[in-house]
Each structure stands twice: as structure tokens, then as C-alpha cells.
Amino acid sequence: MTQPAASSDLALGDTVELEVGDVAHGGVFVARHPSGRVVFVADALPGERVRARVTELKKRFARAEAVEVLEASPERLEHVWAEASIDRDPDDRVGGAELGHTSPAFGRELKRRVLTDALNRFGGIDSEVEVAALPGDDDNRGRHWRTRVTLHIDADGQVGPYAARSHHIIPVESLPLAFNDIEELALGVIREGSRGPGRLDFVAPADFEVRMRRRLDGRRARDPEVLRERVAKREFLVREDGFWQVHRHAATTLYAATQRAIDRALIDDNALHLDLYGGVGLLGAALAEVVGDHARVVSVESAAAATEFARENLAEWRDSGAVTARVDRYLRGLLDSDAVTRDAVHAGTVVLDPPRSGAGAEVVDALGELAPAQLVYVACDPVALARDTGMLRERGYELRGIEAFDLFPNTHHVEAVAAFVRA
Numbered sequence: 001m002t003q004p005a006a007s008s009d010l011a012l013g014d015t016v017e018l019e020v021g022d023v024a025h026g027g028v029f030v031a032r033h034p035s036g037r038v039v040f041v042a043d044a045l046p047g048e049r050v051r052a053r054v055t056e057l058k059k060r061f062a063r064a065e066a067v068e069v070l071e072a073s074p075e076r077l078e079h080v081w082a083e084a085s086i087d088r089d090p091d092d093r094v095g096g097a098e099l100g101h102t103s104p105a106f107g108r109e110l111k112r113r114v115l116t117d118a119l120n121r122f123g124g125i126d127s128e129v130e131v132a133a134l135p136g137d138d139d140n141r142g143r144h145w146r147t148r149v150t151l152h153i154d155a156d157g158q159v160g161p162y163a164a165r166s167h168h169i170i171p172v173e174s175l176p177l178a179f180n181d182i183e184e185l186a187l188g189v190i191r192e193g194s195r196g197p198g199r200l201d202f203v204a205p206a207d208f209e210v211r212m213r214r215r216l217d218g219r220r221a222r223d224p225e226v227l228r229e230r231v232a233k234r235e236f237l238v239r240e241d242g243f244w245q246v247h248r249h250a251a252t253t254l255y256a257a258t259q260r261a262i263d264r265a266l267i268d269d270n271a272l273h274l275d276l277y278g279g280v281g282l283l284g285a286a287l288a289e290v291v292g293d294h295a296r297v298v299s300v301e302s303a304a305a306a307t308e309f310a311r312e313n314l315a316e317w318r319d320s321g322a323v324t325a326r327v328d329r330y331l332r333g334l335l336d337s338d339a340v341t342r343d344a345v346h347a348g349t350v351v352l353d354p355p356r357s358g359a360g361a362e363v364v365d366a367l368g369e370l371a372p373a374q375l376v377y378v379a380c381d382p383v384a385l386a387r388d389t390g391m392l393r394e395r396g397y398e399l400r401g402i403e404a405f406d407l408f409p410n411t412h413h414v415e416a417v418a419a420f421v422r423a
């Protein structure tokens with residue numbers, strides 16, 4: 001006999017009153033509807049009582065957006081981005097600042113809870129991880145850190161960012177998370193409108209000069225420029241449309257954290273070291289600098305336009321280089337290689353910085369077999385990190401330490417740098 005749905009009294013579009021519990025992954029908060037169904041509520045805070053509109057109904061849970069705060073948390077502030085405020089209809093709230101209705105400090109507390117909980121549940125780790133602020137973010141409420149911004153253009157030429165959880169363009173009058181000069185230039189384009197449909201990418205690299213690139217659907221855009229980014233005194237070449245850390249201080253922060261995470265006692269000068277998901281070799285350089293002049297680091301990256309520059313960025317270490325390959329395939333190749341190469345990797349240090357989905361079982365399995373002396377895992381998704389942590393522990397690695405950083409203030413995103421050693 002089929003069971004009736006647990007909450008036949010909850011329908012799409014309903015507005016319901018909810019007591020809001022703790023934060024969940026993704027910048028939403030857990031509430032329980034009297035019918036028993038779990039509701040993930042956006043634009044709320046723990047301890048609040050809100051009225052929320054149901055936007056998605058699944059068998060076991062629902063999603064809703066707060067539309068009115070009946071009892072506010074003491075941590076609630078006026079939204080840092082007026083166009084994302086709870087005063088607007090949820091369909092007209094801009095996305096990308098889902099924790100902008102509290103302070104960066106409380107945002108970090110929420111991220112600490114998510115990361116700690118994920119590591120505990122999926123990784124079997126029970127230590128608490130603090131989330132550190134980047135310079136200046138607490139003083140200006142986490143604004144103006146974005147050195148990369150994308151706006152969208154519709155067929156009518158209207159320009160703006162997307163609304164939260166949709167592809168509906170919001171013609172905003174402010175972009176408070178963007179670097180100031182990007183905000184100024186972008187708001188001008190928003191006011192004027194543009195040919196469309198397509199997108200506009202803004203970049204403010206280390207020289208602070210803003211570049212704008214228009215990419216109209218089906219048309220060729222101008223060639224991307226080669227930019228120079230800087231970490232301390234070191235310069236990195238990166239294509240305008242290539243991956244580079246978004247927060248003005250992120251690259252420097254991760255470079256230093258990666259170096260702190262490396263146990264220098266485990267560095268073998270003759271080993272083969274790897275920088276997986278290497279981009280233009282930022283963390284490969286951090287690793288090579290620790291190993292020394294004769295460092296043999298291979299940066300592995302699937303985008304050829306990035307490895308081209310990784311090679312140049314790692315040129316001062318003559319025995320280092322970059323290859324264009326998918327990490328899983330590259331590691332499989334190492335597993336099939338000769339004993340000398342495998343021994344060199346076994347003695348080496350591996351830095352990995354996968355995309356949001358994490359490294360995953362195949363890559364973790366290959367790393368478990370190659371068994372390098374230590375791993376530094378740079379993660380932008382706490383749940384993916386926690387799952388991979390659980391698998392790495394099963395394959396003989398021990399988590400030595402973890403640092404976390406608020407590289408994306410006013411959003412739910414959090415970055416962590418975890419140090420693993422072969423047990």
C-alpha cells in the first residue's frame with residue numbers, strides 16, 4: 001500500500017509560518033513544518049520565526065524563501081545588497097549574497113558550523129574548525145572583494161546579475177560585492193543596456209585596471225587578454241577568461257596556507273610532487289618554493305589555456321612543468337608507469353584543489369594506491385571535502401590539521417586547506 005505524502009497540507013506557493021533552526025549546507029536554514037516535512041528556508045537565520053513561501057516540494061523536504069520576519073535574530077542586519085533584501089519579492093531578489101542579511105563575523109560562525117558538521121558526519125572528524133576573515137572584510141562588511149564579476153544580457157538588451165536560484169535578470173542599481181571600479185563600470189552598462197543576448201565578464205587584476213569582455217551568443221568575442229596577477233613578489237600569468245581566485249586577497253591567503261600545511265620534514269628533494277587541478281600553477285609554485293630550487297613539481301590541469309601559462313609560471317623551477325590532462329586519467333597513467341616513477345610519487349607531496357564536486361572516489365582511490373607522503377587538499381565545498389576526507393582516512397591517510405577561510409564573504413561559500421599524512 002502506498003503511504004500518503006507526509007505533508008499533503010503543504011503546497012507549492014503556500015506561505016507558511018516556520019520556526020527556523022540551524023544552518024544547512026548551501027546558505028539555507030532548517031525548519032520543520034507541522035506536517036513533519038523538513039523545509040530548507042532561504043533568507044532566514046537560526047532562532048527566527050518567519051513567514052516563508054514554498055518554492056519547491058520533494059518527497060522528503062521542501063524549499064521556501066522567507067518573505068516576512070516575525071521574530072528576528074539579534075544577528076539580523078539590513079541586507080548588504082539592497083536588491084537582495086527580504087523586502088522584495090523572492091523572485092526579484094538578486095543572487096550571490098545569501099548571507100548578506102547578517103555580519104561577516106556571524107556568516108563565518110555559520111560556515112564554521114556547516115564545515116564542522118560535514119567533517120563530523122561524512123569524514124568522521126570531531127574537531128572544531130574556525131573560519132578566518134580576510135584583511136579588511138570585517139571593516140567594510142564584506143564588500144568590494146570580487147575581482148571577477150559576470151553579468152547577463154537578455155534578448156532585449158537588459159543587463160544584470162541573475163536572481164537567486166534562477167536565470168531571471170535583475171537590473172540592479174548597486175553591486176556592493178564587486179571591486180569598486182568594476183561596480184562603477186558595470187552600473188554604467190546596466191543603465192545604458194547592451195546588445196544581447198549574452199554575457200559580460202569584468203576582471204580587475206593586480207594592476208587594478210578593469211577589463212570588460214562582451215560575449216554575445218553565437219558571436220566571436222575579442223581575444224582574452226593575458227593578465228598578470230601577483231602573490232607577494234611573484235607574478236602569475238593568467239588568461240582573462242581563465243580561473244583565478246576571486247577575492248582580492250584569496251590567492252595570497254591560499255598560497256601561504258598551502259605552505260603552512262606542508263610538513264617540511266616529509267619533503268624529499270628527489271621526489272616527484274604534484275599540483276592537481278593546478279589552474280595556472282598558483283599552488284604548484286607554493287609547493288615548489290617549499291621544496292627548493294630543484295623542485296620537480298608537475299601541475300595537472302584539464303584546460304590547455306591554463307597549463308600553457310602554468311608552464312611559464314613554474315619556469316624558475318627548471319625540473320617542474322605542467323601537463324594538460326584530466327586528473328583521474330593522469331593518475332591512472334602514473335599507476336601504469338614504471339617502478340621508479342611510482343616510487344618518486346610515493347615519496348612526494350601532492351597538492352590538490354578540485355572544483356566544487358571534490359576529487360571523488362576514482363581520484364582518491366588512485367591517490368590511495370600511489371600513496372604519496374602527504375597531501376594538501378584545498379577545498380571550496382565542505383561536504384565534498386568531508387566525503388573525500390572519509391575516503392582518504394579509509395585509504396591510510398590521517399588528517400593532521402585544517403584551516404578555513406572566508407574567501408567569499410556574504411555568501412555561503414567557505415574554503416578549507418586540509419593537511420593529510422600517510423599514516
Ligand SMILES: C[S@@+](CC[C@H](N)C(=O)[O-])C[C@H]1O[C@@H](n2cnc3c(N)ncnc32)[C@H](O)[C@@H]1O
Nearest residue numbers: 243277278279282301302303325326327353355
Ligand atoms: C578550484 S580551481 C583551482 C586552480 C588553482 N589551483 C588555483 O588555485 O588557481 C580548479 C581547477 O581544476 C580544473 N579542473 C576541473 N576538473 C578537472 C579535472 N577533472 N582534471 C583536471 N583539471 C580539472 C579547472 O579547470 C580549474 O582550473
